[in-house]
Amino acid sequence: MDAQQIIKAESDYVLHTYNRPPVVFTQGKGLHLYDSEGNEYLDFTSGIAVTALGHSDEEWVTAVAQQAAALTHVSNLYHSTPQAELAQKLVENSFADKIYFCNSGAEANEAALKFARKYAKTISQSPNTKSNIVAFTGGFHGRTAGALSVTWKEKYRTPFEPLLPGVQFATYNDLTSAEDAIDDDTCAVIVEPVQGEGGVHPAAPEFLQGLGALCDAHDALLIFDEVQCGLGRTGHLWAYQAYGVEPDMMTLAKPLAGGLPIGATLLRQKVADVIQPGDHGSTFAAGPLVCAAANVVFDRVSRPEFLAQVRQNGEYLQHRLKTLESEKITAVRGAGLLAAADLTTEAAPVIAKARENGLLIISAGENTLRLAPALTVNRDEIDTAVSILATCLD
Numbered sequence: 444m445d446a447q448q449i450i451k452a453e454s455d456y457v458l459h460t461y462n463r464p465p466v467v468f469t470q471g472k473g474l475h476l477y478d479s480e481g482n483e484y485l486d487f488t489s490g491i492a493v494t495a496l497g498h499s500d501e502e503w504v505t506a507v508a509q510q511a512a513a514l515t516h517v518s519n520l521y522h523s524t525p526q527a528e529l530a531q532k533l534v535e536n537s538f539a540d541k542i543y544f545c546n547s548g549a550e551a552n553e554a555a556l557k558f559a560r561k562y563a564k565t566i567s568q569s570p571n572t573k574s575n576i577v578a579f580t581g582g583f584h585g586r587t588a589g590a591l592s593v594t595w596k597e598k599y600r601t602p603f604e605p606l607l608p609g610v611q612f613a614t615y616n617d618l619t620s621a622e623d624a625i626d627d628d629t630c631a632v633i634v635e636p637v638q639g640e641g642g643v644h645p646a647a648p649e650f651l652q653g654l655g656a657l658c659d660a661h662d663a664l665l666i667f668d669e670v671q672c673g674l675g676r677t678g679h680l681w682a683y684q685a686y687g688v689e690p691d692m693m694t695l696a697k698p699l700a701g702g703l704p705i706g707a708t709l710l711r712q713k714v715a716d717v718i719q720p721g722d723h724g725s726t727f728a729a730g731p732l733v734c735a736a737a738n739v740v741f742d743r744v745s746r747p748e749f750l751a752q753v754r755q756n757g758e759y760l761q762h763r764l765k766t767l768e769s770e771k772i773t774a775v776r777g778a779g780l781l782a783a784a785d786l787t788t789e790a791a792p793v794i795a796k797a798r799e800n801g802l803l804i805i806s807a808g809e810n811t812l813r814l815a816p817a818l819t820v821n822r823d824e825i826d827t828a829v830s831i832l833a834t835c836l837d
């Protein structure tokens with residue numbers, strides 16, 4: 444099939460839940476993608492913050508190929524080596540005592556909400572009323588029913604209501620608003636330490652610390668959604684490490700297996716203690732193939748020198764973007780290699796123009812550009828991306 448035939452087949456047969464540009468990618472290497480017409484693009488999306496090591500990383504490809512040849516899937520009815528190795532690494536390098544594996548960010552949040560409800564039912568003096576969940580303005584947690592219930596944008600939620608009852612939204616980065624929302628009937632508070640889809644907004648340290656204190660005071664569980672900002676994206680292994688506060692649960696997904704589907708909910712022992720066999724599960728989760736990939740990603744990203752480079756290159760990216768501040772770009776912000784630029788115009792035409800000029804970027808809201816390159820990006824690639832972007836702002 445040529446590009447036109449592929450685009451037509453997708454439009455004929457694939458449910459229209461995405462508006463895709465007329466490009467068919469056929470190959471990737473490092474920060475570069477190639478389309479069916481032989482055009483080259485600099486990829487500053489990394490598949491929405493997923494391909495942390497870039498495209499077709501050699502070590503990753505070798506591990507996946509070897510694991511596929513040895514064993515791909517056995518289901519969670521049986522033990523397998525790569526899953527055990529990955530779980531050990533995640534626990535030994537975080538606040539967590541246990542890991543629950545799944546296949547996506549929404550699923551990881553779905554699991555966290557279920558675990559919070561069961562924890563409250565098990566430990567609370569008032570198990571019938573301690574079921575409320577507090578989420579935040581601008582937050583995005585996924586599209587499944589539970590995760591959608593705690594996602595802020597009404598456009599995503601309204602067509603599917605009624606969703607989970609007992610969800611209350613407080614204002615992000617406003618501790619007074621959180622104080623008003625969190626009480627003894629709250630079983631969980633879910634928050635992104637750095638909001639991604641909501642416009643790349645880092646939390647203020649006193650806000651996250653205050654949430655920790657409020658959760659302690661009301662016996663509610665603090666859930667950090669690090670699906671987008673976790674695993675090296677901010678230049679710290681976990682975004683929360685920059686804040687001096689630890690959660691009771693944390694969700695991960697996007698970059699964890701470098702491009703294969705995986706999700707994880709990390710839990711403290713007190714939460715793990717209330718979960719029994721049969722309470723939750725997944726056929727595909729954390730099979731040998733995806734975990735072999737994730738082990739390569741984790742081993743590389745967790746190295747201190749790798750994280751230091753992400754911090755340095757993140758600062759450089761923001762510094763270079765700030766040189767574009769003008770009538771059209773009013774503000775630049777970010778955390779590590781997750782950067783945003785606010786526009787006075789709509790983001791979509793700038794994104795389209797950038798693509799036509801060989802640079803892939805995405806939006807985070809109507810008027811905000813989001814740049815989330817692979818964590819392996821280098822300074823030359825940042826310079827090239829920023830100079831292409833500069834030509835798209837006229």
Ligand SMILES: Cc1ncc(COP(=O)(O)O)c(C=O)c1O
Nearest residue numbers: 547548549583584585639670671
């Ligand atoms: C912070 C956050 N949580 C959850 C999700 C949902 O992840 P998934 O699309 O893998 O279900 C996303 C996806 O963008 C996200 O950014």
